[in-house]
Amino acid sequence: xxxxxxxxxxxxxxxxxxxxxxxxxxxxxxxxxxxxxxxxxxxxxxxxxxxxxxxxxxxxxxxxxxxxxxxxxxxxxxxxxxxxxxxxxxxxxxxxxxxxxxxxxxxxxxxxxxxxxxxxxxxxxxxxxxxxxxxxxxxxxxxxxxxxxxxxxxxxxxxxxxxxxxxxxxxxxxxxxxxxxxxxxxxxxxxxxxxxxxxxxxxxxxxxxxxxxxxxxxxxxxxxxxxxxxxxxxxxxxxxxxxxxxxxxxxxxxxxxxxxxxxxxxxxxxxxxxxxxxxxxxxxxxxxxxxxxxxxxxxxxxxxxxxxxxxxxxxxxxxxxxxxxxxxxxxxxxxxxxxxxxxxxxxxxxxxxxxxxxxxxxxxxxxxxxxxxxx
Amino acid sequence: xxxxxxxxxxxxxxxxxxxxxxxxxxxxxxxxxxxxxxxxxxxxxxxxxxxxxxxxxxxxxxxxxxxxxxxxxxxxxxxxxxxxxxxxxxxxxxxxxxxxxxxxxxxxxxxxxxxxxxxxxxxxxxxxxxxxxxxxxxxxxxxxxxxxxxxxxxxxxxxxxxxxxxxxxxxxxxxxxxxxxxxxxxxxxxxxxxxxxxxxxxxxxxxxxxxxxxxxxxxxxxxxxxxxxxxxxxx
Numbered sequence: 001x002x003x004x005x006x007x008x009x010x011x012x013x014x015x016x017x018x019x020x021x022x023x024x025x026x027x028x029x030x031x032x033x034x035x036x037x038x039x040x041x042x043x044x045x046x047x048x049x050x051x052x053x054x055x056x057x058x059x060x061x062x063x064x065x066x067x068x069x070x071x072x073x074x075x076x077x078x079x080x081x082x083x084x085x086x087x088x089x090x091x092x093x094x095x096x097x098x099x100x101x102x103x104x105x106x107x108x109x110x111x112x113x114x115x116x117x118x119x120x121x122x123x124x125x126x127x128x129x130x131x132x133x134x135x136x137x138x139x140x141x142x143x144x145x146x147x148x149x150x151x152x153x154x155x156x157x158x159x160x161x162x163x164x165x166x167x168x169x170x171x172x173x174x175x176x177x178x179x180x181x182x183x184x185x186x187x188x189x190x191x192x193x194x195x196x197x198x199x200x201x202x203x204x205x206x207x208x209x210x211x212x213x214x215x216x217x218x219x220x221x222x223x224x225x226x227x228x229x230x231x232x233x234x235x236x237x238x239x240x241x242x243x244x245x246x247x248x249x250x251x252x253x254x255x256x257x258x259x260x261x262x263x264x265x266x267x268x269x270x271x272x273x274x275x276x277x278x279x280x281x282x283x284x285x286x287x288x289x290x291x292x293x294x295x296x297x298x299x300x301x302x303x304x305x306x307x308x309x310x311x312x313x314x315x316x317x318x319x320x321x322x323x324x325x326x327x328x329x330x331x332x333x334x335x336x337x338x339x340x341x342x343x344x345x346x347x348x349x350x351x352x353x354x355x356x357x358x359x360x361x362x363x364x365x366x367x368x369x370x371x372x373x374x375x
Numbered sequence: 376x377x378x379x380x381x382x383x384x385x386x387x388x389x390x391x392x393x394x395x396x397x398x399x400x401x402x403x404x405x406x407x408x409x410x411x412x413x414x415x416x417x418x419x420x421x422x423x424x425x426x427x428x429x430x431x432x433x434x435x436x437x438x439x440x441x442x443x444x445x446x447x448x449x450x451x452x453x454x455x456x457x458x459x460x461x462x463x464x465x466x467x468x469x470x471x472x473x474x475x476x477x478x479x480x481x482x483x484x485x486x487x488x489x490x491x492x493x494x495x496x497x498x499x500x501x502x503x504x505x506x507x508x509x510x511x512x513x514x515x516x517x518x519x520x521x522x523x524x525x526x527x528x529x530x531x532x533x534x535x536x537x538x539x540x541x542x543x544x545x546x547x548x549x550x551x552x553x554x555x556x557x558x559x560x561x562x563x564x565x566x567x568x569x570x571x572x573x574x575x576x577x578x579x580x581x582x583x584x585x586x587x588x589x590x591x592x593x594x595x596x597x598x599x600x601x602x603x604x605x606x607x608x609x610x
Contacts, residue, residue, distance in 0.1 A: 229392025290576025322577025324532025
């Protein structure tokens, strides 16, 4: 083990020891999650009984939450097959846990799975941030996990949100609605035309077969062709024409007049009284000149010399302002994301800050931080 | 067969979409094709997943450098995929409890799939994107030099907008009366003017350029002038 590795190992061990110490020996620990277990029970009732419970009575059996039934309803009298129960939960914060403990109830309980989740999320966050020092095995572990998990996540989302309702439910409505989509069983109909996307889907997957990979060109061609046709029109209509339309503004700008009480002043016909506005006109003029100058810069059929060159240069200035603003917004967006991660580490995990007051100040030993304005 | 059919398919599909737009009877074709489009996009995710498995399993079997990381990728992928596709641990749909977990939401908050999403996917994604803050700042520090007037404009705009959109910027020029003759010099006002006038002008020209570019590239593809999407070779 070389000197640098040894140093990092020592730093990591000290960090782990400090974390373990805070988690185990601090009065209230850190990074813990609490929940309220909730049991959901649904009772299958005949339609006429369900009507009495003000539920929809379109099907023979209607499932009604036990909470919506009259208090004197005897669940034990219902057949076992017609009663379905499962457990769910509501997340709670530490303050709610303390309140429940003080009240002597077990409504809010410690959640091991969510606590482990917070710790794993925090460690993965640190693993990724460790790349800022240099590439290292911890970052690579996090990166590898992310690749696998994100690929599977988007596959699952695509399957359940798109393929099942849009392809399976169209080609095999009966089995699909009986299996996973009972909510659309009344309106789902067989649509033969969806055999086309099915064939294209199979052809697309042929890409994985070494000798039949060329077949995937067909769906790709369809994909690209329809996209081109669709976007050609929508871009010309939605962007090209709309931007030109919005740029054709009056250079003699007018603005509504307001009375002292803030209400718009109206003329005899009831229309607002408009008056000339100098700065509004200047703004419109700059806008029109700016758009035209930028377009001249984008026009390369003429050499950018003389008047064209001067106008193009003005266009560059406008574009530089645009790029500067875009850069500023990009930086702000990334900083905001970073702030959210830092807040997660310090608030949800380490319990060092409490910006939303989820934990009682005196209960989590934040008095030390209070003079610094962090509590 | 390998090149002509794809070209014809792209042209016919594209021109049908264009013509359909101009008739009230076929206007809805766009929506229908959009659904097909989404189906193919979802299938492309499956293709991507299959390709990922293929590449990483080969890496593991060949014991290439870093093969252990490929094992992590494959295991993460398969676990997440199984939990999500099987709807493992998902609660039933309250409207149809008798259908069991299959009718429930795949991202139900009690399921292990959701747990993995919430505690691994989300923090990893957010942190990787957040890291770009450092790299953008570092790259900007190294690359941005006010060598000429254009660079100065870009820098000054970024500086003003960054300050003007934060509390610090508002605080810095708070001494200028908001209703006085110099109110436009307040950072938040300057940001507003920059965004509404100069930035809008630049963005409009860019949007017009993008629209014209998209239209011309689309036409080149539909007319068969641009065939790069088919690729080269026989595979």
